[in-house]
Amino acid sequence: MNNENTVSVLNDLLNITNDRIEGFSKVEDKVWDTHSSLKADYDQMVAQSQTMKNDLIQLINGKGGEADNTTSTAGAIHRAWIDVKNSFVADKDESTLENVVFGERAAIDAYQDALDSGDLCPESTRLVSDQLHHLKSSYAKFENLEERN
Template sequence: MENTNTVSTLNDLLNITNDRIKGFDKVEDKVWDTYSSLRSDYDQMVSESQTMKSDLISLIREKGGEPDDTSTTAGALHRTWIDIKNSFGGDNAESTLENVAFGEKAAIEAYESALNDGTLCPQSTSVVSEQLSKLRSSYSKFTNLEKSVD
C-alpha cells in the first residue's frame, strides 16, 4: 500500500512538472527582447525541469509503478487561458512574467502538499524536497523581476 500511495503522489508531481515544462515552452521568445539577461536563468530552469521529470520517473519505476507522463487538466486550462488572453491583449513581457510566477506558485503548493501528506517514502521525500527548493528559487527570480517591472 505504501508504494501505491507513493507512486500516486509522485505521478501527481510528474504531471505538475510536465505542466511546468509546457508552461516554459510558452515563454520562448516572449521576454528575451526585453529581458535578455534572463535567458541563462530560463535555460537553467528548463534543464532543471527535465532533470526533475527524469528523477520522478526513476522513483516511480523503482517503486514498481508506471509513470503517468501527462500534464494536468488545470495546467492545460491555464495555458489555454494564457493563449486567449494574449490573443486579445497581445503578448507582453509583464504578462508572461505573471504567468510564470503563477505557474511556479502552483507547483510549489503541489510539492508542499505532497511533502505534508505523508505518502512519500524517505528517498522520495529527499528528492521532492530538493526539487521544491529549485521551484522556490525559480519563483523568487520571476517574482523579483516582475516587481522590478512595475
C-alpha cells in the same frame, strides 16, 4: 508506507513537472528582447525541469509503479487561458512572465502538499524536498518582476 500512495503522489508531481515544461515552451522567444537578463535563469529552469522529470520517472519505476508521463487537465486549462489572455493584453512580455511566476507558485504549493501528505517514503521525501528547493529558487528569481521595470 504504501507504495501505491507514494507512486500516486509522485505521478501527480510528474504531471505538474510536465505542465511546467509545456508552460515554458510557451515562453520561448517571447520576452527575451525586453528581459534578456532573465534568459539564463529561464534556460536553467527548463533544464532543471527535465532533470526533475527524469528523476521522478526513475523513482516511480523504482517503486514498481508506471509513470504517468502526461500533463494535468488543470495545466492544460491554464495554458489555454494564457493563450486567450495574451491575445487581449497590450504588454504580452509582462503577462507571459507573470504566468511563469503563477505557474511556479502553483508547483511550489503542489510540492509542499505532497510533502505534507505523509504519503511519501523517505527516499521520495528527499527527492521531493530537493526539487521543492529548486522550485523556490527559480521562483525567487522571477517573483519581483514589477520591481525590475
